[in-house]
Amino acid sequence: MKTPYYLIHQSILEEEMDRLHMALKRHWPNSVVGYSFKTNSLPWVLSFMKAHGCYAEVVSEDEYELAEYMGFRHIIYNGPVKGKESFLRACKAGHIVNLDAEREIEWLKEAADSEETINVGLRVNFDLESMCPGEASGGEEGGRFGFNYENGSLRRVVGELEKLPGIRFAGLHLHCSSKTRSLNIYRAIAETACRICDEYKLEPDYVDVGGGYFGGLPDKPQYDDYLNVMSEILRKSFDPKRTCLIVEPGTSLICPPIEYVTTVTDVKETNRNRFVITDGSRIHVDPLMRKKSYFYHVEPMRSGEGIVKTQIISGFTCMEDDRLFQLTDAPALQCGDRIVYEKVGAYTMCLSPLFISYYPDVYLEDKGRITCVRRRWGVKEYVQGTEE
Ligand SMILES: Cc1ncc(COP(=O)(O)O)c(C=O)c1O
Known part of the structure; x- marks a missing residue:
């Protein structure tokens, strides 16, 4: 074997996957794993994830088409730069689509029709830095994804969706990139999901807490720790039987093997x-x-x-x-x-x-x-x- 080369150890990947599934089963059985394509989209890796029941988590038209090409039956379409064609295709196919940009609301207005229901989620932009000082990737400048909670944008968009015929609010997406991958981040994510749904009286089908976990490092938080922290908080506002918990791991699964x-x-x-x-x-x-x-x-x-x-x-x-x-x-x-x-x-x-x-x-x-x-x-x- 001529160097340089990458070497994937399947058993390590399987162990990581088992650990994740066990933690989900223990803390929130009504859950979905969306594998983050961007973290490593090698076709073999994608086939492995599909075979292990993961949904495809994609953030561009190319990634969306790759998910279709690889035969994923379930796709989570995130990100601020979705293509219009693939966005509408995903909405009509009943995939999980989390809105991140104003233009997507305009596209929905064009597509809205009372005959057919389109479910959409909303990516939440919230002030993680004030909840976890020094930990958010966006630092003092704040994050740039989603609709901001603190300035009222999120509430406005929820109101706009309510007025569109056939468009139904289905869930919240709260992925946050952090410098620390600490448990505090997931405490903040869970608390924010509860605060928003309590305040706006929303009953989401899903809460998507995103990715960003540690994996394969014994001295760092484990899936069990992350899910324990989140489920304790989420249970105060959500019924685990009714609301599905979505996680979107990338690094924690595919870095170690x-x-x-x-x-x-x-x-x-x-x-x-x-x-x-x-x-x-x-x-x-x-x-x-x-x-x-x-x-x-x-x-x-x-x-x-x-x-x-x-x-x-x-x-x-x-x-x-x-x-x-x-x-x-x-x-x-x-x-x-x-x-x-x-x-x-x-x-x-x-x-x-x-x-x-x-x-x-x-x-x-x-x-x-x-x-x-x-x-x-x-x-x-x-x-x-x-x-x-
Ligand atoms: C929306 C979303 N989900 C999941 C991930 C995966 O994060 P990680 O590879 O750190 O687990 C990312 C990475 O930036 C992301 O933006």
């Missing part, structure tokens, strides 16, 4: 440093160049090499900042040694640019058997659909 395997191709000494060059790159494990550290292990070809003070592990691209980490007082790495990055399945494969080298192979490991689930892209794939 995927590794990225690289090989040392050169070791270069300069007057200032010792650089270990590899055939992998930061663009494949940290395309946003934000990570401060990685989970990894080294598989040396030979043991017993001398200890060196510092080694800078670098990637194949020609960017100086394609440096992954520094080894201090560690055995000297040699050409042929492997460096394996762990837990890299989220926002990597689907965010990597086609920069200098194309997408690497993706392999699946299942009970020791390895198969290729996506061959690496070469020039043929790169030039497809173009004219010379």
Whole structure:
């Protein structure tokens, strides 16, 4: 197997999925898992999620069409940039559609007709930062998704929907991205869902609490903790038999089972440093160049090499900042040694640019058997659909 490549461990993915389903069964059996396509939409991953009963959670016309192509019978259509055609198709097909933009209300006005009921949900924009200081991704500027609760936009939209023939309010969507993935975030989400429904006297079919959970990290909150916190609060305003709880995990499911395997191709000494060059790159494990550290292990070809003070592990691209980490007082790495990055399945494969080298192979490991689930892209794939 030529490096670099991604390796999916099916048993780890299955364990994560089981843990999620067990926690849901325990705390809110009337529930749905919408797998977040954006987090990793490798077709094999999508087929796995479909086979495990997940709905497709999509946020663009392309993702919506991918969900249809992959044969998902249930789709949750979110996001501020839905296409009009796919939006109306989703509404008519009875999928879960959460409104996020004014223009979608205009589209509904055109489509509204008292003969046929269209159910829609509303993405809620609320002041998470004031409820969880320092934790919201939007920080002091606030989040930009959904209709704002505090300034009355949400109430106005609820009122507008009530006036449209055949349009029925079905649920609230409260996904929030956070810097911390803490239990506080989900406490705030659950409390906000209750406050809105109590105040507006709404009886939703579903409350969609979104994604953003930790997964595969024993010292962090588990699904059971998140669901315990949320269900205790939600039970005060919602009947678990009547209102379905929707979760939209991405990272927590698909980050843990995927590794990225690289090989040392050169070791270069300069007057200032010792650089270990590899055939992998930061663009494949940290395309946003934000990570401060990685989970990894080294598989040396030979043991017993001398200890060196510092080694800078670098990637194949020609960017100086394609440096992954520094080894201090560690055995000297040699050409042929492997460096394996762990837990890299989220926002990597689907965010990597086609920069200098194309997408690497993706392999699946299942009970020791390895198969290729996506061959690496070469020039043929790169030039497809173009004219010379
Ligand atoms: C609406 C929505 N749902 C779910 C997710 C998945 O989040 P995560 O991958 O952190 O679980 C996101 C990510 O941004 C999102 O925007």
